Amino acid sequence: IEANHRGQELYGDALKEKNELLESFKQHYEDVEDTTKSAWSDFYKSSKSVIDDAFDYASETADGLKDKAYDTSSQVESWLRTEGDDLYDSFDDHHDGPPHHGPPHHGGPHHPPHHGPPNQTVYQLIAESKYTTKLAKLINKYDDLAETLNNTAANYTVFAPTDKAFAKIPEHAPEPSKEELEAVLKYHVVDGFYPAGRVLASHTAPTLLKGEHLAGEPKPQRVAFKIGLNGLTVNFYSRIVAINIFGTNGVIHGVDSLIIPPPKVVKIVDLFPGEFSTLELGLTKTGLLDEVNSTDHAGGTLFAPSNFAFQKLGPKINAFLFSQYGLKYLRALLEYHFAAGTLYSDAYYKVDPSKNSLMHTEDGKLPPKGVFHLDMPTMLKDRSLSVDVARFARFIEIKINGFSRVSVQDGIAQDGVVHVVSNVIVPPKNIGRPGSTEVDLWQGEEMTIEEFKERLEPFVVKTDL
Known part of the structure; x- marks a missing residue:
């Protein structure tokens, strides 16, 4: 380095x-x-x-x-x-x-x-x-x-x-x-x-x-x-x-301070409006706030886009997402940021208790140096996040879909963990012939509203809007 x-x-x-x-x-x-x-x-x-x-x-x-x-x-x-x-x-x-x-x-x-x-x-x-x-x-x-x-x-x-x-x-x-x-x-x-x-x-x-x-x-x-x-x-x-x-x-x-057991994921979002006010507004307007605040889920990982991450999408896409016509797209977008399983930077609690650890051993030793890859299912149907975790000494870097970097790791929560991401994570779109598994990952390039809608269209709930 x-x-x-x-x-x-x-x-x-x-x-x-x-x-x-x-x-x-x-x-x-x-x-x-x-x-x-x-x-x-x-x-x-x-x-x-x-x-x-x-x-x-x-x-x-x-x-x-x-x-x-x-x-x-x-x-x-x-x-x-x-x-x-x-x-x-x-x-x-x-x-x-x-x-x-x-x-x-x-x-x-x-x-x-x-x-x-x-x-x-x-x-x-x-x-x-x-x-x-x-x-x-x-x-x-x-x-x-x-x-x-x-x-x-x-x-x-x-x-x-x-x-x-x-x-x-x-x-x-x-x-x-x-x-x-x-x-x-x-x-x-x-x-x-x-x-x-x-x-x-x-x-x-x-x-x-x-x-x-x-x-x-x-x-x-x-x-x-x-x-x-x-x-x-x-x-x-x-x-x-x-x-x-x-x-x-x-x-x-x-x-020098008492270490208090952590609050829920949504409470962490609420506690930091300077970072997450846009995210919280989106969760509230789409009804996801109450859903993810329930206790019927077994852990979870929120890759939380900051206010600055939303700004990178540009004013036109943001205006569309938070309009009545864009709420169904906003919901699909936010669902893509909630992954099953609790992934810390150096430990992983899977939903399946028979497979409780991927990156740390039973005796708690640090993971070896190297790069780990896992695909994490999300709330968005049939869509997973491609997560890469690279470690060298104490330095651990997490990237999602090969592009969006975790800027703040390990926000410990009662019902999971929060990682702050530097970019909104936009679902990939299928390319090639129908039925092909080949996808085009978004790498931060500028998008029009039409291009943005194209990536989310397969996942939105069909309504009259």
Whole structure:
């Protein structure tokens, strides 16, 4: 990928920024890990806990790291494309990791511990910390969850909200039910061992919260990891402020906001009118909004065109689509954006529970490098989306019908997932003789209203209009 940039004036600056940011991230992780190791060695000499040491250090260094990330955020994805998988392994070397119960996680074996292995479970670490008193109090209300986090038969990763995170809850917010609160707590626990390097290398991860509407049977509700202006975040908003606090049965990362179980797909569309007001208007006018908001579907993937994507169609086609004469075409067009099955950027929940995974293995390892292709049936009768997923290191690109690129991946939803697409996806038209399977895919070229109608005509409901 770097070769494609050679000769460009900005390449040298981008490479410099990449190296500086990489070094900043690595130094941050190394310093936090050194703090944790020091705390292990001094544990019996001090009343301060290991987890408190980690949070103390994180609070001192986070602002500087955030400023650096802000200055170079536009380069983050660029350098991630060039580094390869060894980048992420380097963040997790030289630590006192917990014992592994079963197959090892990705990458080579870690170096031997410097100060001896941890001797407390993730539950015990949370319970003793002055920074997680509210979280510990809530966990203690659920015996099964407390027992799980205190059990050394398996590894877990806890994204632990600090007491300051709970302070963000509005004073007069309604009291959640016992079941709702348990769901929130389970959504903070990832099933498996995800130290900082593996978090960086992953796009999503499965939690202990089961999603009832993601596939033909309950599946783990997932969280998404993103790198942006706020550094490394969970579900776009909860910032990771402390990393790699190791216990005997997993690892803890501190977060500055509660991670709330996601809303439905249509609610996500409603929450961002600046991006999806045109899409929401179309769903409402065609009656699709109520249909896709029901719970009788087993998961789903919405490739959501942004307002800008609709603008690319041009004013004439937009005016036609939202007129009374064009609504049946608008409905067919939008149906083509809803695909069966829940396709994340690095995992796939099929509707058929007997075939639950295409791109991730049962033990949760990352997919191999390469390109994956699948045809996803849509709400539009007899029409599928041709989806290609390409991965190199953390960089994953998704294209639909060979042209429309997913610009924002993994909008986690209660009943599926939302991917923002840079272009409206227009169905292909059959070419050649009648009955031929040869099709002409739209590649973004300018269309007249007549050409646009020709592509959708076979799928519209015949009316008097």
